[in-house]
Amino acid sequence: MKRLISIISVWAMLLMLISCSKSKGEDPQPIDEYAPTMNITSPSNGVTMPKGAYLILEGVFEDDMALKELKVSLRPPEVIKASNGIEEPWLPSDEIISLTGTKQTIEAYKLFNEAVPSGCMSGTYKLVLELFDAKDKVVSNTIDIIIL
Secondary structure, three states: OOHHHOOOOOOOOHHHHHHOOOOOOOOOOOOOOOOOOOEEEEEEEEEEEEEOOOOEEEEEEEEOEEEEEEEEEEEOOOOOOOOOOOOOOOOOOOEEOHHHHHOEEEEEEHHHHHOOOOOOOEEEEEEEEEEEEEOOEEEEEEEEHHHH
């Protein structure tokens, strides 16, 4: 009889340990299966920008779980010397745009908070957009911008 009580006690303790280790009604975290997506409507690839104009961003950004941010950077032309004698490229600081939810639309957003400088080098710049979701999955898009 004592042996039976000992076995029952051991089983009872094991059941208690197993039940305590399980989550208490919490759902498991959903899995982020997909990278975010972006559909950029402005600027279009190969657009010509005059000096003094603003670079305007418009587009739709989506993710299956949650968006985090859009990092925007501008790479200067690969040509070292410009034909107009101006050798200094436009080098604005990278811009981080915070995003929330699963879908966000951006309209008429002035990038870099400044117009294209009148004294910058002309040429083909690369606008690089990197979209991150909450789990740091990323998708990127590069757009050629011709500054005259």
